[in-house]
Every structure is written in C-alpha cells, then in structure tokens.
Amino acid sequence: YHSLRVLGIETSCDDTSAAVVDGDRTIISQACRNQFKYHQPWGGIVPSIAKNHHYENLVPVVAEVMKDIEWNTIAAIATSIKPGLVISLWQGIKFTRQLLEKYTHLSFIPIHHMEAHALTVRLTHDVPFPYMVLLASGGHCILAIVEDIDKFYRLGETQDIAPGEAFDKSARELKLHKHPLVENMVGGAAIEYLAREGYEKRYQLITPKYSAKMRDCSFSFGGMLSQIRRVIEKDGLYSESSNVDEQKLKDFSACIQSSIVRHIETRVHRAILFCDAIQKPQWKRRLVLSGGVASNLYLRQRINDLCTHYGVELFCPPVEFCTDNGVMIAWNGIERYRQNMNVFERMSDTLVPEG
Ligand code: KG4
Ligand code: ZN
Numbered sequence: 001y002h003s004l005r006v007l008g009i010e011t012s013c014d015d016t017s018a019a020v021v022d023g024d025r026t027i028i029s030q031a032c033r034n035q036f037k038y039h040q041p042w043g044g045i046v047p048s049i050a051k052n053h054h055y056e057n058l059v060p061v062v063a064e065v066m067k068d069i070e071w072n073t074i075a076a077i078a079t080s081i082k083p084g085l086v087i088s089l090w091q092g093i094k095f096t097r098q099l100l101e102k103y104t105h106l107s108f109i110p111i112h113h114m115e116a117h118a119l120t121v122r123l124t125h126d127v128p129f130p131y132m133v134l135l136a137s138g139g140h141c142i143l144a145i146v147e148d149i150d151k152f153y154r155l156g157e158t159q160d161i162a163p164g165e166a167f168d169k170s171a172r173e174l175k176l177h178k179h180p181l182v183e184n185m186v187g188g189a190a191i192e193y194l195a196r197e198g199y200e201k202r203y204q205l206i207t208p209k210y211s212a213k214m215r216d217c218s219f220s221f222g223g224m225l226s227q228i229r230r231v232i233e234k235d236g237l238y239s240e241s242s243n244v245d246e247q248k249l250k251d252f253s254a255c256i257q258s259s260i261v262r263h264i265e266t267r268v269h270r271a272i273l274f275c276d277a278i279q280k281p282q283w284k285r286r287l288v289l290s291g292g293v294a295s296n297l298y299l300r301q302r303i304n305d306l307c308t309h310y311g312v313e314l315f316c317p318p319v320e321f322c323t324d325n326g327v328m329i330a331w332n333g334i335e336r337y338r339q340n341m342n343v344f345e346r347m348s349d350t351l352v353p354e355g
Helices: 037-043 047-065 086-102 112-119 162-171 187-195 224-235 248-279 297-312 326-338
Strands: 005-010 017-020 027-034 076-082 107-112 131-136 141-148 153-158 286-290 313-316
Touching: 005 047, 005 086, 005 131, 005 224, 005 326, 017 047, 017 326, 027 047, 027 313, 027 326, 037 047, 076 086, 076 112, 076 162, 076 326, 107 112, 107 326, 112 131, 112 141, 131 248, 141 224, 141 248, 162 187, 162 224, 162 248, 187 248, 187 297, 248 297, 286 297, 297 313
Parallel strands: 005 076, 076 107, 131 286, 286 313
Antiparallel strands: 005 017, 017 027, 131 141, 141 153
C-alpha cells in the first residue's frame, strides 16, 4: 500500500523537471535538466530551442524519477498547462498524453504553474489558509491572497519586468559575470554579495513609491532599470574596465539591492494595510515569501521587520522549492487530487495551454 502518489511534470520555461511526491509529503524522487546555457548566447529564452530541448529531455528525466518506482503505485500525473511558453508547455502535455495512453490507470491533473508556486510552502510547512504570498523571481512578481487550493486573489503584479530580471540585467551591464570578486555568482546573488560591503546612499535611485495614482499593489521595475543603466553608463561602472573602483561597485550594488527591496517592501506594506481596510484581517495573518529573489537575505530581513511590526507570521520555504521544479507540480497534484479538483480520467476534456 502506498499513500497517494503523484508524478509531476514541468516544462513551462527552460527547465524540464519531474518529481514523484507522496501524500504524506515525502519527495520520492526528482530530476531536472536546465537549458539555460543554450539560450544564454541569444540573450533570452528562444522558444524553438526550448521546445527541442524539452522534447529530448522529457524521456530521460521521467525515466530517472521512475527508476525505482512501479507505475502501478502512481495515481495520477500532474502537468503544468499554463502560464508559460505555449510550445514548451505542449511538449510536457504531449508527453503526458503518451504516458496516459500507456498506463491507463492514471488520472490527469492539469496544473496552473503560478498556483503551484503559491502552494509549495504547504509541502514544507504547516501553513493553513488563508495566507498572503509574494512570488518574486526572474519571471514573476505577484502579490496574492491564497484562500484555498483553487481560490486566489491577485492584489498586484508587475506592470513591466520582474525584480529578478532587474537584478540580472543590472549584473550583466555591470559585467559582474567577469569580475573576480564574484566568481561563480550571477545576477541577484552577485549583487547581494557585493552589497554586503556597500554604502547604498552613495547613489540614489527613484522607486515608484510616491505616485498617487498607484495606491494598489502593482509593481514596476522598468524605471529603476533605466536609471541603473544610466548610472552605469555615466560612471563607467563596468567591472571589467581596469580602473573601476571596487568600492564604487559595492556601493552601487547596495543601492540597486536596497531600491528593489524598498519597492517590494512598500507593496507588501500596502497589501497588509489593504487587508485591514477591506475588513479581511485574517488575510494578513501569514505571509509566504517565494521565488528566486526571496533567497535574498536583505529582502528577507526587511520583510521580516515589517511583518514583526504588524504581527504577521512569515514563512520562507527552502529556495530549492521556490524555483521552477517538478516537486511543486506534483504537490499541487496531490492537493487537488485529494479534493477531486479537475482530476480527469482522460486528457480529452482538459484545457488547452495559454501563454
Ligand atoms: O525562481 P527562480 O530561480 O527562477 C525563475 O525566475 O523562474 O529565480 C531566479 C531569479 C534570478 O533573476 C536571480 O537573479 C534571482 O532569482 N536571485 C536573486 C538572488 N538569488 C537569485 N535575487 C536577489 N538576491 C539573490 N540572492
Ligand atoms: Zn515559475
């Protein structure tokens, strides 16, 4: 006898991931192949390259997670169907269909990638509904209330780019990937590292905090990134230029980090006040921080201070579950299966992926 066991498949972006998770919250197996290096020369994800790699990787990745597992112990396959790159998602869906045709006892559970992100915390922590969640990564920036497995309220999302993208592009323009101070570190992680010895007030970036029109919880990082580019240009802050002052680089990194974090902090603050304003104090009892950017310790500290002030309980799931992975998809499958939500015997009734 096995407790409920689900195979999760994720292909929405540049990771081909799969995992098998049990209903008692045990991760039985997981595997992932990332294609980042094939896209990097093009400066972004190239859909046709992603599609081909998913096609090639799905068989070995699923074989790896199923290596020591009998198919008849699996109850269902959960697969991301949206949002994401449609042709990438289709690879996962087509492969799932083949598996369902071969192993006819399996049910199919379509998964919304963002809902899976918002719910992973329940795999690692006992977090009851409702809670507030901030997803901040290279591709996402959303603030939402999770009231139940399939009941979400969006408070705000980014109007342009995600904070991780602002970190990544800043690091790239500073040429930190070529800098000996931050070897083996890229993007936000490199900036966080340099910022530890930086004086943020040496530079100043304007965040969209004071706009009277924006009383909501939407985010915008595009304006900050333009200012960052201007400073780099004006001050010649490319780390490869031999005469660049290391302290300047650290100070500017601190400024970038604190500006991005300050903007996120004001929106979380608004969200907390908003819950009271609409008489939903139960919504702000707990806050979950998720996504690659949530691994930033400075961000965690600032949000933690805010939460302490308002009596909000803060949860930070381990970073490996915050990034795209098969585990969160399988876990969402388990939560949905238990409630019999969109569990299909056949694939034919299910939704078509959307971008
Ligand atoms: O969730 P994630 O691994 O992938 C997706 O974007 O889907 O997030 C990656 C993002 C990158 O933009 C990266 O720069 C950012 O998370 N990141 C950080 C830190 N570590 C990773 N940003 C700020 N501080 C960090 N320590
Ligand atoms: Zn994601």
